[in-house]
Amino acid sequence: MKRNKVLSVCLTVLLTISMLTACGGGNSGSNSKNTGSNKSEVTEKNKGNDTTDSTKKKKYAIIFKNTGNPYGEKQMEGYKNAVEELGYEAILKAPDQPTAEAQIQMIEELISQKVDVIAIAANDPDALQPALKKAMNQGIKVLSLDSAVNAASRMVHVNQADPERIGRTLIQGVSEMIGGEGEIAILSATSQATNQNTWIEWMKKELEDSKYSKIKLVKVAYGDDLRDKSVSETEALLKSYPDLKGIIAPTTVGIAAAGKVLTDKGLTGKVQLTGLGLPSEMAEYIVSGVCQWMYLWNPIDVGYLSGYAADALVNGKITGAVGDKLTAGKLGEKEVVKDGEGTQIMLGDPFKFDSSNIAEWKDVY
Numbered sequence: 099m100k101r102n103k104v105l106s107v108c109l110t111v112l113l114t115i116s117m118l119t120a121c122g123g124g125n126s127g128s129n130s131k132n133t134g135s136n137k138s139e140v141t142e143k144n145k146g147n148d149t150t151d152s153t154k155k156k157k158y159a160i161i162f163k164n165t166g167n168p169y170g171e172k173q174m175e176g177y178k179n180a181v182e183e184l185g186y187e188a189i190l191k192a193p194d195q196p197t198a199e200a201q202i203q204m205i206e207e208l209i210s211q212k213v214d215v216i217a218i219a220a221n222d223p224d225a226l227q228p229a230l231k232k233a234m235n236q237g238i239k240v241l242s243l244d245s246a247v248n249a250a251s252r253m254v255h256v257n258q259a260d261p262e263r264i265g266r267t268l269i270q271g272v273s274e275m276i277g278g279e280g281e282i283a284i285l286s287a288t289s290q291a292t293n294q295n296t297w298i299e300w301m302k303k304e305l306e307d308s309k310y311s312k313i314k315l316v317k318v319a320y321g322d323d324l325r326d327k328s329v330s331e332t333e334a335l336l337k338s339y340p341d342l343k344g345i346i347a348p349t350t351v352g353i354a355a356a357g358k359v360l361t362d363k364g365l366t367g368k369v370q371l372t373g374l375g376l377p378s379e380m381a382e383y384i385v386s387g388v389c390q391w392m393y394l395w396n397p398i399d400v401g402y403l404s405g406y407a408a409d410a411l412v413n414g415k416i417t418g419a420v421g422d423k424l425t426a427g428k429l430g431e432k433e434v435v436k437d438g439e440g441t442q443i444m445l446g447d448p449f450k451f452d453s454s455n456i457a458e459w460k461d462v463y
Contacts, residue, residue: 157213158408159189160401161204163221163245163291164196167323168376169350169397170219172463173244176398177217180405180427188405189213196288196323198222205229208238215239215408217256220247222290227251239411241418243404244397245293249440253411254418256404257442258395261293264348264448265300267393268372269310272344275370275390279312280343283335285356285373287323287349297348316342321352328355336363347373353392357383377451381460384453391452395445398463403429403445 158181162170174190181188189208193200198221206229208216216233220226220242230240230251243256258264272282284301286294298318305315316339321328328351335342336359345360347353353375360369361383371389376397383389406426407416416422418441422434434441451459 155185155187156215156412157187157189157211158215158217158405158412159191159208159211159213160217160243160404161201161208162190162192162219163201163287163323165192165194166325167192167351168379172376172397173219173401173404176396176401176403177405177408178401179398180402181408183427184405184409186214186409196221198225198290201226202229205233209233209236212236213238214412215241217241217243217404217408218247219244220292221245221288223248223292224251225290239408241404241407241411244400245291246437246440246442247292249438252418252440254407254416254434255437255440255442256400256407257437257444258293258397258400259446259448260444261296262300264374264393265297266304267448268297268346268348268374269301269304271372271391271393272346272370273310273313275372276313276343278309281314281316281339281341282344282346283316283339283342284318285328285331285335285345285347285349285352286318286320287352289320291323294348301346321349321355323349323351325351325355328352329359332356332359336365336369342369344370344372347371347375350374350376350379350394353389354379354383357388360388361386374448375451376463377456377459378461378463380451381456384451384456391450393448393450395448396463399429400445402427403432403443407432407443 160174160177162174170192178188178190191204201221216238226247227250234240240252241254242252246255284298319331319335321331332355345356347356353373356371360371366388372392374394375392380389380392403426410416410424416424416434420434420436420441424432426432432443434443
């Protein structure tokens, strides 16, 4: 009897240990997928970001102007880097054609997906307003970058550099190249692109200075940020204005297309070229002398700053008001400043690329 009682106790103990071991093993096995290094990493990154459920990542979307644009690809890359650095999910979108209608459709899709924020490089400053206001009314934070929407359509804009300095610098550059006299033309992106139009207005204002009295702006052409159309527009400029001395292309697609046309037609040194270009695409033209120098900022940094600005809006660190400040990762502290009827965050001044430094930058972006 006593022996049976002892045996019964031993069996009970063994059964209990077995059950505890099974439960412990089951927890470590099933939770390793959910609470392992990935979740820990997200949790650490989300500390202080008001995330109530660290397993549910916030969705930060960006819409660029169109696909097949190297500048846009770099910009979206920078945005993605920042968002993932913060521990969230980046949604990258761009339509096949640079139209407002295509972007509106994407905005509607993102509203349905209930994203937390939409950052957009606009194809039109005003046409996107109804869709973007609808997004904001549903609690989605909205900012523009690179090419702005109007102040009523956004909370803040992320700008590459001071538009006035960009416009004036481009005129100063081409004037130096052509010796202060001759016909010049501008090869822009789309006729509705906010940033392009702002820069062009500042170019025209700079040309009003008497020191440019011998320079004549003969045409503003639009290549729509499409390579083939930009090539055709460049060829048309050369045919229509045989005495053309300089081309300013404030678009990375346009300046690369113009560089190819001038090279193919043997016009190196005869028609000067400057504008805003990617070092990786313009290196051969700078080395050959087709383009003595050009300017740009780092589009990766534009996207990266936008990612941090998006996060600051989502988590209430800024509202987009003048004087708001945020820390943008490796870019440091940035401040929201006035921009007409709205506000903006400025990345920095345009940078000059020429034969002395192009080699070190061409493999960067």
